[in-house]
Amino acid sequence: MDFAITSDQLQILDTVDRLMQRHYPPEEIRRRDAAHQDCKDMLPVFAEAGLLALPFPEEYGGLNADRLTVVLVQERLAQHGAIAAIVYGQLADFGGTSLLKYGSEAQKRELLPRAIRGELSFSFALTEPGAGSDAGAAMTSATKTSSGWRINGRKIWISMAGTADYLLTMCRTTKGSKGKVGLSTFLIPRDTPGISMSRLDKVGNNCMSSWDIGFEDVEVAETALMGEEGKGMSNMLKTLQYSRTAQAALAIGIAQSALETAKAFAIERRQFNRRIADFQVIRHRLVDMQTRIDQARLMLYYSSWLVDAGRPFRKETAQTKVLASEALEFVSRHGMQIMASFGYSAESDMQRHWRDARLYTFGEGTNELQRDLIANEMGL
Numbered sequence: 001m002d003f004a005i006t007s008d009q010l011q012i013l014d015t016v017d018r019l020m021q022r023h024y025p026p027e028e029i030r031r032r033d034a035a036h037q038d039c040k041d042m043l044p045v046f047a048e049a050g051l052l053a054l055p056f057p058e059e060y061g062g063l064n065a066d067r068l069t070v071v072l073v074q075e076r077l078a079q080h081g082a083i084a085a086i087v088y089g090q091l092a093d094f095g096g097t098s099l100l101k102y103g104s105e106a107q108k109r110e111l112l113p114r115a116i117r118g119e120l121s122f123s124f125a126l127t128e129p130g131a132g133s134d135a136g137a138a139m140t141s142a143t144k145t146s147s148g149w150r151i152n153g154r155k156i157w158i159s160m161a162g163t164a165d166y167l168l169t170m171c172r173t174t175k176g177s178k179g180k181v182g183l184s185t186f187l188i189p190r191d192t193p194g195i196s197m198s199r200l201d202k203v204g205n206n207c208m209s210s211w212d213i214g215f216e217d218v219e220v221a222e223t224a225l226m227g228e229e230g231k232g233m234s235n236m237l238k239t240l241q242y243s244r245t246a247q248a249a250l251a252i253g254i255a256q257s258a259l260e261t262a263k264a265f266a267i268e269r270r271q272f273n274r275r276i277a278d279f280q281v282i283r284h285r286l287v288d289m290q291t292r293i294d295q296a297r298l299m300l301y302y303s304s305w306l307v308d309a310g311r312p313f314r315k316e317t318a319q320t321k322v323l324a325s326e327a328l329e330f331v332s333r334h335g336m337q338i339m340a341s342f343g344y345s346a347e348s349d350m351q352r353h354w355r356d357a358r359l360y361t362f363g364e365g366t367n368e369l370q371r372d373l374i375a376n377e378m379g380l
Helices: 007-023 024-034 042-048 065-081 081-104 105-116 233-266 279-307 314-339 349-357 367-377
Strands: 121-123 140-143 148-159 167-170 183-189 195-200 210-221
Touching: 007 065, 024 065, 024 081, 024 349, 042 081, 065 167, 065 233, 065 279, 081 105, 081 121, 081 233, 081 367, 121 148, 148 167, 148 183, 148 195, 183 210, 183 233, 233 279, 233 314, 233 349, 279 314, 314 349, 314 367
Parallel strands: 121 167
Antiparallel strands: 140 148, 140 167, 148 210, 167 183, 195 210
């Protein structure tokens, strides 16, 4: 088990750094956040640099990189701007992983090459007003018709749905079923008649828009079904197990950026004729922040190694998600305390990290549920 970064991985990370500095420098990330701007336009830029090809097999036009390489890229993107890692993950993990794990061969051959070229984007439509942590309470229905399926229902808090080309949507296909059984996954073009959307206001992650989606007699073809009918819950869990490493990489990247911001401030800021970095309370706080980040990073690398080795990783990806999201919350909170009013300023990057951080301890599965999952895996 060797987590040393290879020369090839360093070269890829250098590509990420140069790409972000050229196209999305800090001032551009701040501008987009203030404007609540969606960032689908990043995909062709990532594609041109070869980044979108990394997670996918060569037969679809990919580079077949290992999981560790992919999360290294996601972490580095997040250090430059969280939205860059989010856009990348929406395609690579929600869209790409779902297609690879349970899409039909026809769906893979049609969509994956276009996704790798940056021509497509995906949104994962799971949550409903009455189905959050209890995903098995989903009531959006898919009824069989002579030509395919008819979708009716409502999804809420669906990230980046407004600019997605396809909505990966979980629906109840067995009438009268309850809980985890009787659910299926569909790949629905966003512009299908009968779909309505309204954007939801949030505290943070301004560039990652969230949407309330209505489905009213939405007709889709038989080929819209992803995977086996009735296997929607197991499909969704496959996607989320992989996406947890992506979310952890995102949180670690943001946390590292927040730490560097706080550290630079502490070195420059003087009070009582000294740098505030010279006060033990500040020095130790910065040490604790970096230690939390490094703990989460090591767990991320280990989880990725398990994925690449073909070993079970359900418990470890949940642990990684918990460690990384709570490290980010810790780092951003203490970064705000170190910077005080300077961090609270709307012009500060720290306040953006602080606002954005609050999502990740409950997004894509609350940390309470992750701990329950871990306890089950421990045999408790």
